[in-house]
Amino acid sequence: MSGLPYEEALAEAQSALERAKALLLDELAEYPTPISGCDAQYIRLISDRTKIGSCLRVMEEQPFVATPRVLEAG
Template sequence: MMEPYEAAVEGALSTLRAARTSLINEISAYPRPISGCDAQFNHLLSDRTRISDAINALQNRPFVPTPRVMEPGAASESR
């Protein structure tokens, strides 16, 4: 069974993925002026990066050292 916070994280990931898809579609349909000079287009690119970073942050599980496992990949000590 999924914990309530895990369900919330999965919901956030789902929402962010939908936002990313919508944003990618908007960028694809954007008219082709000189994009480097277009503030709105640059804003869309910035938002795409922010959304991707948020998805990556929620998907990654950082290593948390404990007294038995001080380094990533180290075997836990048995006593």
């Protein structure tokens, strides 16, 4: 990659999140049927899946950055 160092770090972070998501989805697929509302480990996996998904969405969004405007006379 020929970008700036922080861009490389962001790409690595996004790649790590994608790997974590894949591993987590595999773990959820193999998880035994939980007892509704009683399985803390399953609830944590679901929570982590949501957090990882949120992080990936935020990394892919283009945030609005206000640009200061200076009024000129004339």
